[in-house]
Amino acid sequence: MVSRSISAARRVVSGPNKPALIVSLLVSLFAALFVTSYSLAMSDPQPHDxxxxxxxxxxxxxxxxxxxxxxxxxxxxxxxxxxxxxxxxxxxxxxxxxxxxxxxxxxxxxxxxxxxxxxxxxxxxxxxxxxxxxxxxxxxxxxxxxxLNPLSPNDPSGLVLFYLALASTIIGFVGAIQTRVNAGGLTLAGELAWDAGRAALVGLVITLTTGPIFGFETFPFFPVWGVLSVAVFIAGAVYSFFRVVIGGKWALVPTWILFILISNPSSGGAVAPELLPPFYEFMGRWLPTGATVRALRDLTYFPEAPHAEPYLVLGAWLVLSTAGFVVARRIKFGAGRLDRVETVKPDAGGADARTAESEKDGAAAG
CATH class of the missing domain: 3.40.190 (D-Maltodextrin-Binding Protein; domain 2)
Incomplete structure (x- = not known):
């Protein structure tokens, strides 16, 4: 009985079961961190100063x-x-x-x-x-x-702008993931072009849905479209940078930590910054989601008194994340096409075994 239990345990931590176990443990950990982060930031808001x-x-x-x-x-x-x-x-x-x-x-x-x-x-x-x-x-x-500045009757809790920023962030890196997985043979220029086009399309759809179509908010269409498109692009560029630097298997982990665990709950969209714990209040000012929320709030409710800071923050993230991705991509793979190669060959027992996925520069072939 003991030997069978030991054998079963070894099977769980070896072969294809090992990465499945690691992923399960990480997902469980991140679920706990997600609940903890949002609860600390939003469950009991306390005004200070x-x-x-x-x-x-x-x-x-x-x-x-x-x-x-x-x-x-x-x-x-x-x-x-x-x-x-x-x-x-x-x-x-x-x-x-x-x-x-x-x-x-x-x-x-x-x-x-x-x-x-x-x-x-x-x-x-x-x-x-x-x-x-x-x-x-x-x-x-x-x-x-x-x-003096009431919220829209269709948004009495003032959460629509936060949802816009949240959607831009999540769709931004999810779109980048799916593009890299399903269009792995793009050149660097092709990746950037599709990232920009996807960001503009997502920003357009979100703006249309929230504004003209359903009327959740009334805002200047083109400026809001621009802000949301930039937010989508930044999230995708950050993920793409991590994908090049640490590989596609784990690139989502630091992206999730940055945007979902820190940037979103600290944005000041669901809870005003002065009601957040000091760490979240400070971080929200300099991270993309918080800058997006502030820019959208200015455009929607304070068009006569815009602030430069959120645009400067978004601009800095746009430039740095794009530059980081481009430099890392050129150093590691060059600017040509990336061919995703996956081979299947028999192991010693005759069963099929997948080799690890590899990415190589196929510029010469293309």
Whole structure:
């Protein structure tokens, strides 16, 4: 019985069973990491140092900060503004998430306006709006809430833009995988051309589906198409780089770690950056998915106040990922065609055994 068990165990960790076992263990590990990463980032969002403003001769930033923290048990960074127009401009520039405006001293019988911006961060806007009455009671004023940048009625949770970025990322590297698997004889120029064409097509379809066809969001068509196409291309280029450097068998692993485990949950699309743990808040600013979400948010809800940073981040990823892939591809395989060779030959016992897949430069033959 013991010898049979040992023999069975050896069969599991040898021959074709060995890679199957490794893949099963890795998939299980990544499933646990996926759940852990998204749960840490999104399951219990806690605001910290949320920037808001105040315009009032009587309510000081310290008073508002104390009122907010006593009601919400979270931390805020309250900035005073001289005029309502200046504060609203900061709100439009997404420098702050809300602003309290009053023209009377705290404790007197008066009303105040609390301006929020759901499009800047739906989760933060909900927290502030839900506690507006208690905040007013702490300050001795009656607060009226006004949303200056409401979300689309078809997207009350503000998740559509995150889904756009998420789809672009996943389809980006899945498309690159399928292209390399099913069109293995492409030259370097051919790979880049199909990557660009596929990215443009995917970006077009996603933009059409979300905008004109179903009307989930209203946005400028061509700029959004461009951003999504770039996001698709970046994800594919990153995978293609890893495929050349470490081989097709394991290239998906670092790609999955980068995009699915880190970039997507830290993007600030599902949960505002100020509600994310510090690691995710920092990483989301410099990774492709976060840049895509911010660019889409500006184009959709703040077209008059765009930010350069997300475009610079996407541009840097586009250039570096493409350059990395091109350089690695030319060094390892040249710029010609890649022929995927798989042979079958009998082993010592007469059974068929597959040799490892190899990739070689067939430029001379082509």
């Amino acid at each position: 949320v920037p808001i403003g105040v315009v009032s001769p009587g309510v000081t930033p310290e008073q508002l900060d104390q009122a907010l923290e006593s009601v919400t048990t979270t931390s805020f960074d309250v900035e005073p503004f001289a005029t309502e127009a200046e504060a609203k401009n900061a709100l439009e520039e997404q420098q702050i998430y809300a602003v309290l405006v009053t023209d009377a001293t705290a404790g007197s019988s008066t009303t105040a306006q609390l301006f929020i911006s759901s499009a800047s961060g739906a989760s933060i806007a909900r927290i502030i709006e839900a506690e507006a009455d208690q905040i007013g009671q702490k300050l001795g004023i009656t607060v009226t809430v006004t949303d």
